[in-house]
Amino acid sequence: MAETSEIEKHQYDVVVIGAGGSGLRAAIAAHEAGAKTAIVTKSLLGKAHTVMAEGGIAAAMGNRWPEDNWEVHFRDTMRGGKMLNNWRMAQLHAQEAPERVQELEDWGALFDRTDDGLISQRDFGGHRYARLAHVGDRTGLEMIRTLQQRAVALGIDVFMECTVTDLFKDDSGAISGAFAYWRETGTFLAFEAPSVVLATGGIGKSFKVTSNSWEYTGDGHALALRAGAALINMEFVQFHPTGMVWPPSVKGLLVTESVRGDGGVLKNSEGKRFMFDYIPEFFKAETADTEEEADRWYDDKKNNRRPPELLPRDEVARAINSEIKAGRGSPHGGIYLDIASRRSAEFIHKRLPSMHHQFKELADVDITKEPMEIGPTCHYVMGGVEVDPDTELSGIKGLYAVGECSGGMHGSNRLGGNSLSDLIVFGKRAGEAAAAYSSGLEARASIDGELERAQAEALAPFDPKGDENAYTIQADLQQAMNDLVGIIRTAEELEQSLKEIERLKERASRLKVEGGRAYNPGWHLSIDIHNMLLVSECIAKAALARQESRGGHTRDDFPGPDPEWGAKNLVLTLNSAGDGVDLAEKPLPVMPDELKAFFEDK
């Protein structure tokens, strides 16, 4: 067994795990508040998921529609989440997003402009006004590069290709540090730090058809559970309506919602614009019911209602699923997304350059000439660490969570563009809170007693007695989650999925790794797979318990929303044996009357 004396040790006031938009923003805030700050990331700097975001950042700046303000954005967000959102987070988010976006501009971001030279804003599903600040269809790249360049210019320490496997706590139960390995060498390092900010992103790699990368193994979710924090909203997984379906190699790859925001429509194999058949009662009053009205809306929002293609994502994904099931799908099992017949080639090149490139290069399809074939893909997890809305502090002292790995903000369904804004609004808040907490402490706890256990756990997959391959277990889990915990769910299948997860857990206790410790993806996956399994169990358990359909959770056996369920969250914590999760119900925080008023009549 390796000596713990070889473990690198580092001391910081604040350690941020994750270098996506939320982690970078948190680190900048902590640094600016005077904390000695480190950023730790599994990938190279600038490669986190945020780089892939396409459409835009939602912020009620009112640059296109002066009628827009935080109250309208707040209302849209709550309605999109089917009122299950933490109201306070939704309020802070809507109020602070405009200033956070303008701050990106101060730091060098070059957004597309309106004719008056202001930051341009585009239409997206569920948003009443054109509200998404954007750069063509590569907004995430602009965000991550801007924040990365800012963090580097400030001289914040960055540990890249460095994966955190464990969190440490002191005798009082507060955070005392984190344990990690360098991917390059397989050597270990430990951080002594009273504040840790989780900014690790999502869980989508547990599903077979997904827009998410290898990084999305739910590490932050699992680290939080193991440290004793709680997760909420885990049953709500967003299936984005438009992922590529062909060729198989790119199945699941995202097709941005901007295609619809910029005029694209959905058609079935009979050429019918079918979304008009799927307008739910909840959104009838604000949705166009004829093609003529829908088409007029793009230019005249005052006198027309929104096209049904721009309903929230859960509605659109379910409709597409039904059309395919009814046999009106496209040749490769999707449906058609058509912008070619509706907008000029020049417009498409200008507004959707990366979509054009992506289809041309990967599918031999020219989207200025032909429709795209698309279908739902696992995209985003609404669920995550339960946090205090103002500070992003979890139930554990010193442990904060932001971005996709936190829960509450989006309720049962996230509106497009509300993630990028979530990252910067709550990133800043968490960084400031974490710095303030650390600076108020008198003493730092030692982590030395924890190192041996943490190291042994990380090296466990090298045990020569193992006989299971982590890649195979991962593939089996992805298939099971796709088939049994997917877009439409039933009690029977969810129960079956939980049994399957238990079987996979047993197999994952006997892993075998080929090769050594230096840059060995097989070993890395052998560590991540435990996180994937734990998080998958959370999703399946919560999905089984919630006997209603709401947002990103659709039960075939309970097709409608139920007001009783609409008043409570499901909370998951690690069980006492530490090998699974327990579930409890918890009432939603009650919205104050002055905010409730936004939902009356209108």
Added chain:
Amino acid sequence: MAETTQLKMRVWRGDDQGGGLEDYTVEVSEGEVVLDAIHRLQATQAGDLAVRWNCKAGKCGSCSAEINGRPRLLCMTRLSDFEPGETITVTPVRTFPIIRDLVTDVSYNFEKAAELPGVALPPRDADGKRRMAQIDVERGQEFRKCIECFLCQNVCHVIRDHEDNKPAFAGPRFFLRYAELDMHPLDTHDRRELAQQAAGLGMCNITKCCTEVCPEGIKITDNAIIPMKERVVDKKYDPLVWLGEKIGIRNKDNDDREAAPKRQKSSVKRPRARA
């Protein structure tokens, strides 16, 4: 269902101590890219094969390698680009030191990034917003499409063939960044001196190899390096300045800007030891 075939591949395996090409045969199907084949190798035959990737959509710039000797993104190179039966050889990018297999040490690029002073804008307008014309931001936007795949850095002969030039040469990716900041409609710094002295702009002899490999199609030489060189010698070649003078859009006066501050050291950390 998609048709499957057997693909012959040669993949460089090894580390900084040495290594060589290994032969593999792997099942692939219609529409797949080279990265799919590499992933299947990992899952079925070589669990420890090291490769970087994230987005698998040409957006993150992680998966740079040399495919049959040509610098490409593994995720954007389709198997159908090759002759049926052709063996595909995948090697790590050549200009950066090997870590393992297809993964190289790209920290040079992060050091160069840290040496570059960031944007410096004046205060916002009275209403708290900033105003820039779309045509003014478009030039910078072209450069900001860069996904930091570092393929341009990899092919630039100034460092590919001359290791000792590395300390004095930032490389095309960062000339792009100098040009972007220089052309930012509101930036207040003058970076010409720094680009010439510290970044080694003068060492570039405009071979255009960088432009040829850029997967984002950025015209690195024509639109960034050459205008930057011209600005350095103060020829006022810049078409935007010219255009700006003609139609009276906002524009910066080179002589009025403050010189950018000196470079700083990278704060990116590296492992202290090997296992």
